Amino acid sequence: MTAQGATDDMLLEVRGLTKHFTLHGDIYSKLAGEKAQVLTAVDGIDFHIRRGETLGLVGESGCGKSTTARLVTRLIEPTAGQVRLKNEDLLAFSPRRMKETRKDIQLVFQDPYSSLNPRKTIMHILSRPMEIHGLARSWNEKRERVLHLLHRVGLSVEHIDRYPHEFSGGQRQRIAIARALSVEPELVIGDEPVSALDVSIQAQILNLFRDLQEEFGLTYLFIAHDLSVIRHISDRVAVMYVGKIVETAPASALFDKPLHPYTKALLAAVPEADPDKPPPRLTLKGEVSTPIDPPPGCRLCGRCPRELPVCAEVEPQLVDVGGGRQVACHNL
Amino acid sequence: MPETVPETVLELDDLTVRFRLRRGDLTAVNGVSFAIARGETFGLVGESGSGKSVTARAIMRLIPNPPGEIQRGRILFGGSNVLDKSDAEMRALRGRHIAMVFQEPMSALNPVFTVCEQISDALRTNLGLSRREARERVVELLSLVGIPSPQKRLDSYVHEFSGGMRQRVMLAMALSCNPGFLIADEPTTALDVTIQATILELITGMIERLGMSLLFITHNLGVVAHSCDKIGVMYASHMVELGEKREIFANPQHPYTVGLLNSIPRLDIQARHLTPIAGSVCNMMEPPSGCKFHPRCAHAMDVCRREVPKLKEVAPGHHAACHLHDQGAAA
Ligand SMILES: Nc1ncnc2c1ncn2[C@@H]1O[C@H](COP(=O)(O)OP(=O)(O)OP(=O)(O)O)[C@@H](O)[C@H]1O
Numbered sequence: 303m304t305a306q307g308a309t310d311d312m313l314l315e316v317r318g319l320t321k322h323f324t325l326h327g328d329i330y331s332k333l334a335g336e337k338a339q340v341l342t343a344v345d346g347i348d349f350h351i352r353r354g355e356t357l358g359l360v361g362e363s364g365c366g367k368s369t370t371a372r373l374v375t376r377l378i379e380p381t382a383g384q385v386r387l388k389n390e391d392l393l394a395f396s397p398r399r400m401k402e403t404r405k406d407i408q409l410v411f412q413d414p415y416s417s418l419n420p421r422k423t424i425m426h427i428l429s430r431p432m433e434i435h436g437l438a439r440s441w442n443e444k445r446e447r448v449l450h451l452l453h454r455v456g457l458s459v460e461h462i463d464r465y466p467h468e469f470s471g472g473q474r475q476r477i478a479i480a481r482a483l484s485v486e487p488e489l490v491i492g493d494e495p496v497s498a499l500d501v502s503i504q505a506q507i508l509n510l511f512r513d514l515q516e517e518f519g520l521t522y523l524f525i526a527h528d529l530s531v532i533r534h535i536s537d538r539v540a541v542m543y544v545g546k547i548v549e550t551a552p553a554s555a556l557f558d559k560p561l562h563p564y565t566k567a568l569l570a571a572v573p574e575a576d577p578d579k580p581p582p583r584l585t586l587k588g589e590v591s592t593p594i595d596p597p598p599g600c601r602l603c604g605r606c607p608r609e610l611p612v613c614a615e616v617e618p619q620l621v622d623v624g625g626g627r628q629v630a631c632h633n634l
Numbered sequence: 635m636p637e638t639v640p641e642t643v644l645e646l647d648d649l650t651v652r653f654r655l656r657r658g659d660l661t662a663v664n665g666v667s668f669a670i671a672r673g674e675t676f677g678l679v680g681e682s683g684s685g686k687s688v689t690a691r692a693i694m695r696l697i698p699n700p701p702g703e704i705q706r707g708r709i710l711f712g713g714s715n716v717l718d719k720s721d722a723e724m725r726a727l728r729g730r731h732i733a734m735v736f737q738e739p740m741s742a743l744n745p746v747f748t749v750c751e752q753i754s755d756a757l758r759t760n761l762g763l764s765r766r767e768a769r770e771r772v773v774e775l776l777s778l779v780g781i782p783s784p785q786k787r788l789d790s791y792v793h794e795f796s797g798g799m800r801q802r803v804m805l806a807m808a809l810s811c812n813p814g815f816l817i818a819d820e821p822t823t824a825l826d827v828t829i830q831a832t833i834l835e836l837i838t839g840m841i842e843r844l845g846m847s848l849l850f851i852t853h854n855l856g857v858v859a860h861s862c863d864k865i866g867v868m869y870a871s872h873m874v875e876l877g878e879k880r881e882i883f884a885n886p887q888h889p890y891t892v893g894l895l896n897s898i899p900r901l902d903i904q905a906r907h908l909t910p911i912a913g914s915v916c917n918m919m920e921p922p923s924g925c926k927f928h929p930r931c932a933h934a935m936d937v938c939r940r941e942v943p944k945l946k947e948v949a950p951g952h953h954a955a956c957h958l959h960d961q962g963a964a965a
Pocket residue numbers: 323324325341342343361362363364365366367368369370412593793794795796797798799824825826
């Protein structure tokens with residue numbers, strides 16, 4: 303590897319990214335004039351992804367992963383923070399520039415059921431983005447490309463004229479993947495892109511992601527709950543807990559030796575595909591932490607087996623611990 | 635040894651479901667039979683598109699018609715055939731006695747109602763709770779499924795919930811009336827492993843406390859290994875293997891099951907490439923003759939191209955549909 307300038311190969315850089323949502327109160331609290339509650343879905347996170355790299359993003363359900371994905375693709379606007387794409391301020395892009403850029407950043411949505419237009423055939427769904435971005439002109443060319451894409455995600459010509467509701471959950475998910483790949487993007491953000499697939503087709507799709515990365519230098523932000531999938535696909539992993547990144551590390555280091563108590567709890571809770579292995583263990587006790595008015599200090603307070611008195615008062619910051627790793631915890 | 639025969643709660647007998655599409659017919663479920671006893675968890679696994687969700691929807695009588703129709707078979711629930719019931723009888727059965735967690739939450743949740751309204755609806759119609767009682771019960775249920783600050787999230791709409799939170803709303807809805815039978819179609823795919831473990835504990839608790847039975851559809855073989863008693867494996871509309879969990883994991887008898895178990899990515903090593911089952915998935919509009927797995931099977935013989943293998947007992951309580959188990963077939 304040549305020593306490159308640190309920023310030259312930087313594809314995506316996120317700093318202090320924050321998103322607040324205002325909640326609806328019920329009618330009684332509105333009448334009582336209570337203040338609307340604010341939920342902090344993403345709370346000042348920093349991360350970067352280099353060209354050709356895969357960053358895995360894991361964390362508790364509801365911790366802000368999909369919100370992060372939507373912020374980075376500018377489907378929603380952040381409350382604060384910066385998103386830089388190839389060293390440019392993405393948030394300052396004009397609508398026109400943003401429209402062009404959309405081709406380069408593709409999002410595979412977590413819920414394919416709501417992200418595929420129910421009134422369009424698969425042919426339309428897969429060829430329309432190619433048309434918009436001028437990637438295929440003649441009908442024949444389009445059809446050929448669509449068939450090729452379908453084949454790569456394990457579907458075939460029998461599916462081309464059907465509508466989204468005529469598919470199984472996993473088939474719909476593969477259509478969503480094919481659509482994201484159809485416009486030759488640079489950055490693919492996959493929000494649980496293989497969660498509805500059996501392990502054999504999942505292996506086929508993960509190999510496809512790998513091959514495309516090697517062929518075209520694609521960059522991935524990969525959100526998944528299946529930690530063996532994350533381990534397999536990621537170069538680096540970021541672990542989130544209630545709006546914060548609590549640990550980042552090269553994938554192999556993270557799985558071999560998790561440092562943050564939440565990461566440890568995650569790894570201990572993975573059920574292994576062997577009935578003779580011990581069942582997963584829950585090492586976190588107590589109630590799940592809330593993103594609404596979280597108390598000061600560490601978000602894991604009250605659940606953490608390693609808690610110290612300082613944890614409830616001072617919020618731990620992400621600090622370098624060597625080996626390309628960062629952890630936010632007072633008691634490593 | 636005296637054996638107590640467990641009470642069968644659900645029995646599928648030769649269930650066959652077909653969709654009539656513009657380009658031709660598609661048989662999504664083909665002659666599927668299995669039974670689930672009281673308090674038992676039956677794991678249904680198999681290839682994406684193999685007919686698992688259609689099987690589940692058929693039990694609930696929720697196959698859209700047209701284009702779908704139940705062509706053959708019986709679905710016995712508590713001894714009587716679900717397919718003979720009137721719509722009113724079905725409504726009385728659904729929710730109260732059989733509940734279902736659907737694979738895609740947004741397909742089953744209503745975007746214009748709040749979370750509280752959706753869950754309390756079932757509580758009020760099925761259990762006759764008042765608005766206030768129902769509201770209190772919803773808070774309880776949401777906290778059981780691990781939604782933080784439930785009092786403050788009650789009046790949110792489902793699009794304001796994360797993917798995994800929606801899945802848990804649906805689970806709360808399904809569990810709200812203590813059903814005797816739960817069909818859970820991929821109920822934990824959108825959950826991280828710690829919340830998944832919490833949810834599985836909750837379900838196990840209901841099985842033990844209420845004698846609930848569970849049809850559990852999942853791709854997560856780790857979950858199957860720890861949560862199910864029996865397993866059924868589907869491939870291209872057929873049930874290809876059926877048996878006790880330990881037996882299937884230790885001693886898989888169908889080449890598809892073997893391939894499936896070999897495809898599991900591992901947590902302890904990082905392989906460059908994973909090993910999916912070779913060949914491409916079966917075209918369900920024009921399925922291959924004989925055994926539908928034959929174009930991808932390393933053991934395929936002449937008979938495999940000619941005859942559909944029947945599900946046969948290959949060891950006590952262990953069934954497989956493969957010609958390798960025919961009498962006199964070369965192993
Ligand atoms: N439009 C919205 N209005 C209000 N709250 C929202 C909205 N979108 C998301 N949230 C809240 O923000 C938090 C983070 O949600 P997000 O979808 O990012 O979680 P996630 O990490 O993707 O979870 P999962 O793994 O369950 O999909 C959740 O508490 C969610 O309810």
